[in-house]
Amino acid sequence: MEKNHTITLRLSHSQFAWLGALCRRSKQTQSAVIRSLIENGTVCERITQEHIHIIRQLIGESTNLNQLAKQANTYGFFAVAKRCEDIAQRISQLIKQLKDDR
Structure with a gap:
C-alpha cells in the first residue's frame, strides 16, 4: 500500500x-x-524467548500427558491418576504464566 x-x-x-x-x-x-x-x-x-521456553515446556507436558493416557488405557486410570493430576496442574501453571506475561 x-x-x-x-x-x-x-x-x-x-x-x-x-x-x-x-x-x-x-x-x-x-x-x-x-x-x-x-x-x-x-x-x-x-513472542519473547521466555514465552518460547514456556511453550516448549507445554509441548513436553502435553507429550507426557499423552503417554499417561496410553498407560491408563493399558493398565487402568487409577494406576496413573496421581501423575495425571500433577501434569494437569503443571500445564495450568504454565498457561497462567503465559497469560500473566501477556
Missing part, C-alpha cells in the same frame, strides 16, 4: 514515553505502532 500522507502529532511527555514503550515491546517503529493502533486498536508484542 502506498503511503503518501504525512501527519504531525503532538504528544505529552507521558504519551511519548508510552509510545516508546510500545515500540520497544513490539519491536516496531513509531509509525508502525501508530498504524496498528489506528487499524486494530491494539499493538501486538513479539
Whole structure:
C-alpha cells in the first residue's frame, strides 16, 4: 500500500514515553505502532524467548500427558491418576504464566 500522507502529532511527555514503550515491546517503529493502533486498536508484542521456553515446556507436558493416557488405557486410570493430576496442574501453571506475561 502506498503511503503518501504525512501527519504531525503532538504528544505529552507521558504519551511519548508510552509510545516508546510500545515500540520497544513490539519491536516496531513509531509509525508502525501508530498504524496498528489506528487499524486494530491494539499493538501486538513479539513472542519473547521466555514465552518460547514456556511453550516448549507445554509441548513436553502435553507429550507426557499423552503417554499417561496410553498407560491408563493399558493398565487402568487409577494406576496413573496421581501423575495425571500433577501434569494437569503443571500445564495450568504454565498457561497462567503465559497469560500473566501477556
